[in-house]
Amino acid sequence: xxxxxxxxxxxxxxxxxxxxxxxxxxxxxxxxxxxxxxxxxxxxxxxxxxxxxxxxxxxxxxxxxxxxxxxxxxxxxxxxxxxxxxxxxxxxxxxxxxxxxxxxxxxxxxxxxxxxxxxxxxxxxxxxxxxxxxxxxxxxxxxxxxxxxxxxxxxxxxxxxxxxxxxxxxxxxxxxxxxxxxxxxxxxxxxxxxxxxxxxxxxxxxxxxxxxxxxxxxxxxxxxxxxxxxxxxxxxxxxxxxxxxxxxxxxxxxxxxxxxxxxxxxxxxxxxxxxxxxxxxxxxxxxxxxxxxxxxxxxxxxxxxxxxxxxxx
Amino acid sequence: xxxxxxxxxxxxxxxxxxxxxxxxxxxxxxxxxxxxxxxxxxxxxxxxxxxxxxxxxxxxxxxxxxxxxxxxxxxxxxxxxxxxxxxxxxxxxxxxxxxxxxxxxxxxxxxxxxxxxxxxxxxxxxxxxxxxxxxxxxxxxxxxxxxxxxxxxxxxxxxxxxxxxxxxxxxxxxxxxxxxxxxxxxxxxxxxxxxxxxxxxxxxxxxxxxxxxxxxxxxxxxxxxxxxxxxxxxxxxxxxxxxxxxxxxxxxxxxxxxxx
Numbered sequence: 001x002x003x004x005x006x007x008x009x010x011x012x013x014x015x016x017x018x019x020x021x022x023x024x025x026x027x028x029x030x031x032x033x034x035x036x037x038x039x040x041x042x043x044x045x046x047x048x049x050x051x052x053x054x055x056x057x058x059x060x061x062x063x064x065x066x067x068x069x070x071x072x073x074x075x076x077x078x079x080x081x082x083x084x085x086x087x088x089x090x091x092x093x094x095x096x097x098x099x100x101x102x103x104x105x106x107x108x109x110x111x112x113x114x115x116x117x118x119x120x121x122x123x124x125x126x127x128x129x130x131x132x133x134x135x136x137x138x139x140x141x142x143x144x145x146x147x148x149x150x151x152x153x154x155x156x157x158x159x160x161x162x163x164x165x166x167x168x169x170x171x172x173x174x175x176x177x178x179x180x181x182x183x184x185x186x187x188x189x190x191x192x193x194x195x196x197x198x199x200x201x202x203x204x205x206x207x208x209x210x211x212x213x214x215x216x217x218x219x220x221x222x223x224x225x226x227x228x229x230x231x232x233x234x235x236x237x238x239x240x241x242x243x244x245x246x247x248x249x250x251x252x253x254x255x256x257x258x259x260x261x262x263x264x265x266x267x268x269x270x271x272x273x274x275x276x277x278x279x280x281x282x283x284x285x286x287x288x289x290x291x292x293x294x295x296x297x298x299x300x301x302x303x304x305x306x307x308x309x310x311x312x313x
Numbered sequence: 314x315x316x317x318x319x320x321x322x323x324x325x326x327x328x329x330x331x332x333x334x335x336x337x338x339x340x341x342x343x344x345x346x347x348x349x350x351x352x353x354x355x356x357x358x359x360x361x362x363x364x365x366x367x368x369x370x371x372x373x374x375x376x377x378x379x380x381x382x383x384x385x386x387x388x389x390x391x392x393x394x395x396x397x398x399x400x401x402x403x404x405x406x407x408x409x410x411x412x413x414x415x416x417x418x419x420x421x422x423x424x425x426x427x428x429x430x431x432x433x434x435x436x437x438x439x440x441x442x443x444x445x446x447x448x449x450x451x452x453x454x455x456x457x458x459x460x461x462x463x464x465x466x467x468x469x470x471x472x473x474x475x476x477x478x479x480x481x482x483x484x485x486x487x488x489x490x491x492x493x494x495x496x497x498x499x500x501x502x503x504x505x506x507x508x509x510x511x512x513x514x515x516x517x518x519x520x521x522x523x524x525x526x527x528x529x530x531x532x533x534x535x536x537x538x539x540x541x542x543x544x545x546x547x548x549x550x551x552x553x554x555x556x557x558x559x560x561x562x563x564x565x566x567x568x569x570x571x572x573x
Contacts, residue, residue, distance in 0.1 A: 059415040060408060061572040076415035093408035095329060102328035109321035110413040150409060
């Protein structure tokens with residue numbers, strides 16, 4: 001008989017998660033699942049509730065209703081939680097008067113992690129040279145690295161990273177991106193938030209998209225991009241009425257752009273050309289349009305941006 | 314709670330300058346001010362005029378020995394008690410702490426134990442240093458020894474008072490979570506409110522005054538019961554402990570309830 005303890009799966013699961021601050025709903029019946037072995041992007045405009053959701057998952061904030069579990073357990077039920085879950089939160093969480101090494105040391109002591117692991121993670125994030133320096137003197141980027149070191153301290157199977165690229169230079173951003181991909185390839189669960197679609201497009205395998213605290217989309221990154229960047233075609237013709245009729249009959253949709261052109265969706269450019277030729281309609285322009293990912297994202301989350309709220313939740 | 318949590322709280326306290334400076338301030342102020350007073354009393358011993366201190370040195374010697382130095386030095390303990398917990402909130406370090414200890418209460422318990430032990434050790438050193446320095450300065454005029462009735466109890470009492478005072482301040486720091494507000498509150502409770510209450514005439518006010526946390530608490534540092542005291546030394550200390558325990562319980566309750 002094979003005595004093997006099943007490795008606790010590193011799923012993150014949110015079920016109907018809801019959090020209010022006063023009369024403002026920060027997270028609104030949010031449900032999603034984050035699978036191990038891939039990078040899952042948590043995408044939404046600033047103020048959409050990403051940070052609050054992460055804090056709810058980590059047991060720092062209490063939900064008004066709903067549950068968040070990691071491997072089937074609430075965060076507070078985890079023993080030695082830093083060895084299961086590593087979290088980099090957006091808000092600062094280091095005493096500025098304490099050295100990087102002492103910050104990591106006290107965290108290690110709470111989990112009975114040997115002190116030599118502190119030097120390992122400092123090495124990993126490239127902070128060994130400033131390990132004895134007070135964190136208050138650190139740049140934004142160095143603070144992010146210290147946060148990542150803290151998240152990696154317990155060599156956890158699950159990582160939650162809230163805007164890890166914040167304050168990093170392009171080289172640092174590339175480093176974080178490769179680091180996350182590597183962690184996922186090792187079978188870990190990587191859940192990373194960002195308000196930048198472009199960043200997630202090259203980092204994440206899967207996406208959870210939210211706006212105003214509610215789920216907008218949950219799909220693979222590829223699927224999300226295909227779905228949201230629906231192809232449209234810009235058409236210019238002197239005989240708009242005739243062509244419009246032909247396109248609508250064929251199942252396409254026509255909207256007018258501000259320069260007098262027609263934007264057609266639902267039909268490919270060659271088919272529009274054929275329709276025009278069959279009816280002897282002259283075309284002045286026939287251009288397939290590819291909206292940028294950023295545009296697609298903006299469109300999808302339009303109406304879910306919180307204005308006038310300077311504090312990212 | 315594990316040894317690891319205690320070690321972690323020790324690391325937190327020793328790795329920040331403000332806590333180290335507060336402890337140093339406590340020792341220096343307590344010993345320095347007590348010594349100054351003892352020297353002045355000694356130098357003025359034979360001068361004409363009323364010397365209330367000389368009388369008190371016979372009826373309640375520790376009141377003269379400890380009163381000035383610890384009356385002032387205790388404020389450093391109050392500040393330290395507040396900042397060991399409020400600084401976690403002001404700097405955001407509380408988030409790292411609670412990610413590591415999501416059940417929260419073990420973190421608070423470990424912090425209370427480690428801080429109380431540090432407070433106890435520093436108070437023991439300082440109280441006995443003050444006692445021996447001051448009594449040796451005054452030895453040509455008055456003999457005060459630990460074997461006299463009530464003196465040893467008063468010394469131990471002063472140590473216990475300073476230790477519980479630290480926890481009292483820590484509980485308020487954890488309740489209020491803002492350093493400045495918590496320090497102001499503690500200082501008000503310790504040195505502003507008691508004399509104001511005595512301005513109210515009547516026996517009820519007298520009893521209210523007697524049961525105030527630090528008014529009750531300092532009784533254990535007296536050598537002998539004074540006529541105006543509402544409580545005995547140990548009763549007073551018990552009242553102070555109850556205040557502190559209630560505040561710590563409230564601190565723990567809110568720590569569990571509130572978002573970090």
